[in-house]
Amino acid sequence: MDTIATGSDSGLNQINSEIQRVFALQRATALRLRQSTKAERIAKIRKLKAALLANREAVIAAGFADFGKPATEVELTEILPVIAEANDALRKLGGWMKPKKVWPSRMAVGTQGYMQYEPKGRVLIVAPWNYPVNLSLGPLVSALAAGNAVIIKPSEMTPHASAVIGKIVREVFTEDEVALFEGPAPVAQALLELPFDHIFFTGSPAVGKIVMAAAAKNLTSVTLELGGKSPTIVDETADLNMAAKNILWAKFTNNGQTCIAPDHIYVHASVKDEFLRHCIAALEEAYGKDAQQIDSPCLARIVNERHAERVKALLDDATARGARVVTGGQVDAGQRYIAPTLIDGIPDDAKIMSEEIFGPLLPIISFTELSTVIARINADPKPLALYVWSRKQENIDKVMQQTTSGGACINHCVVQFLHGNLPFGGVNNSGIGSGHGHHGFLAFSHERAVVRGRIMLAKMFYPPYTGMTRRLVNLFIKTV
Numbered sequence: 001m002d003t004i005a006t007g008s009d010s011g012l013n014q015i016n017s018e019i020q021r022v023f024a025l026q027r028a029t030a031l032r033l034r035q036s037t038k039a040e041r042i043a044k045i046r047k048l049k050a051a052l053l054a055n056r057e058a059v060i061a062a063g064f065a066d067f068g069k070p071a072t073e074v075e076l077t078e079i080l081p082v083i084a085e086a087n088d089a090l091r092k093l094g095g096w097m098k099p100k101k102v103w104p105s106r107m108a109v110g111t112q113g114y115m116q117y118e119p120k121g122r123v124l125i126v127a128p129w130n131y132p133v134n135l136s137l138g139p140l141v142s143a144l145a146a147g148n149a150v151i152i153k154p155s156e157m158t159p160h161a162s163a164v165i166g167k168i169v170r171e172v173f174t175e176d177e178v179a180l181f182e183g184p185a186p187v188a189q190a191l192l193e194l195p196f197d198h199i200f201f202t203g204s205p206a207v208g209k210i211v212m213a214a215a216a217k218n219l220t221s222v223t224l225e226l227g228g229k230s231p232t233i234v235d236e237t238a239d240l241n242m243a244a245k246n247i248l249w250a251k252f253t254n255n256g257q258t259c260i261a262p263d264h265i266y267v268h269a270s271v272k273d274e275f276l277r278h279c280i281a282a283l284e285e286a287y288g289k290d291a292q293q294i295d296s297p298c299l300a301r302i303v304n305e306r307h308a309e310r311v312k313a314l315l316d317d318a319t320a321r322g323a324r325v326v327t328g329g330q331v332d333a334g335q336r337y338i339a340p341t342l343i344d345g346i347p348d349d350a351k352i353m354s355e356e357i358f359g360p361l362l363p364i365i366s367f368t369e370l371s372t373v374i375a376r377i378n379a380d381p382k383p384l385a386l387y388v389w390s391r392k393q394e395n396i397d398k399v400m401q402q403t404t405s406g407g408a409c410i411n412h413c414v415v416q417f418l419h420g421n422l423p424f425g426g427v428n429n430s431g432i433g434s435g436h437g438h439h440g441f442l443a444f445s446h447e448r449a450v451v452r453g454r455i456m457l458a459k460m461f462y463p464p465y466t467g468m469t470r471r472l473v474n475l476f477i478k479t480v
């Protein structure tokens with residue numbers, strides 16, 4: 001599929017007919033997979049895992065070729081999460097697949113009820129570029145665990161990663177089981193016209209809306225894993241050294257191009273200077289002093305020129321409006337490099353305060369009243385993640401009870417993604433539904449409600465309706 005040039009109308013027509021052919025082919029497979037056993041699904045996940053490990057060096061090379069990503073970071077953020085997802089499914093799939101019995105409710109006395117987990121059928125996974133392997137193959141594990149036929153559309157922005165993902169998929173699966181179509185947005189749009197049984201999309205809220213609108217035409221269910229601005233709060237009681245190190249690790253891994261990276265920091269005014277000193281020390285320890293950082297082997301690059309310009313424009317806009325660069329700020333357009341940058345004194349109307357940054361810029365905003373921070377967070381679209389650093393339970397409770405976000409960490413950042421027993425997802429603008437572990441299995445399954453009749457109490461309500469029927473209904477209304 002990747003050999004077809006998608007830039008021309010004829011290329012797009014060709015890929016469109018390929019998409020239709022594979023989608024039609026997957027119909028029979030999806031029907032057959034309804035009866036797939038635990039052993040069959042496990043065999044597929046094992047093969048996928050083995051192929052990923054066998055292609056480990058190629059994945060590392062792709063990460064470097066696409067955006068200069070350090071090998072350790074590729075292993076930590078691209079390979080390890082998929083292996084963890086696969087191992088979790090391998091260990092627990094039997095339990096997940098087993099029908100779950102429920103007690104009869106009062107209205108259903110005399111019956112036996114259970115939930116049966118069925119594969120949704122033919123599912124589409126659309127992935128972004130920032131963790132291309134993790135966010136294609138992670139959901140693929142869940143889709144296979146649930147017994148689906150799958151089409152994957154990776155991002156066109158990381159072509160080397162897409163090529164490796166395609167190679168792995170073709171090594172392990174026949175196209176009726178799992179197929180992959182590379183290409184730009186029109187390829188995704190051609191896929192979105194098809195009546196898939198589920199779409200699992202990871203990307204921006206703007207494209208998420210396009211996906212949901214397209215899905216609505218076929219009443220296809222969606223999981224939308226989106227982005228946004230994830231706020232981080234550091235109060236006056238926080239362990240500033242630990243907070244600085246952890247926040248900067250979470251922010252500058254992948255050069256800030258992480259959906260759950262701390263987007264901006266609210267720090268209590270009384271500890272701001274000390275926190276900044278810890279941040280500068282932590283940056284120097286991780287990447288060297290300001291001018292040396294460009295040569296650090298631990299910093300990835302911005303994915304392409306367009307994004308490098310977008311991030312630089314956010315920085316320029318903020319400084320033009322009076323913001324101060326605390327550290328960083330160096331730009332090397334040729335290398336798509338922007339230094340890890342802390343910015344202070346940003347006016348509220350700066351673009352960086354409303355757009356998802358998705359790059360190595362970290363605004364630091366001081367506060368004196370926690371309630372004003374909470375009000376600001378609640379005035380913005382609901383974030384994907386929220387982080388609070390504090391040793392005061394009252395403050396933690398206040399933040400956790402008065403705000404919302406897809407996920408949250410207290411005295412930690414980003415590890416909610418790695419916690420396989422928690423649902424990973426957003427809320428409204430940052431996403432709909434969730435993935436990972438059992439929640440990923442459920443996203444790709446239909447939870448079918450089944451009732452088996454035993455004692456036929458419903459006959460009390462059969463017509464012809466008599467005074468007795470009416471009295472029984474009234475009795476139920478009072479007692480149910």
Ligand SMILES: NC(=O)c1ccc[n+]([C@@H]2O[C@H](COP(=O)([O-])OP(=O)(O)OC[C@H]3O[C@@H](n4cnc5c(N)ncnc54)[C@H](O)[C@@H]3O)[C@@H](O)[C@H]2O)c1
Binds near residue numbers: 227
């Ligand atoms: N919630 C999460 O798990 C998560 C993870 C990673 C990234 N993200 C978010 O993803 C965004 C960055 O990734 P991106 O730039 O690749 O996102 P994107 O929305 O631009 O693209 C995602 C996918 O959608 C496709 N696409 C682009 N335009 C389309 C269109 N008009 N119609 C149909 N499909 C289209 C792309 O080809 C790509 O495969 C950020 O907002 C980030 O926060 C979220």
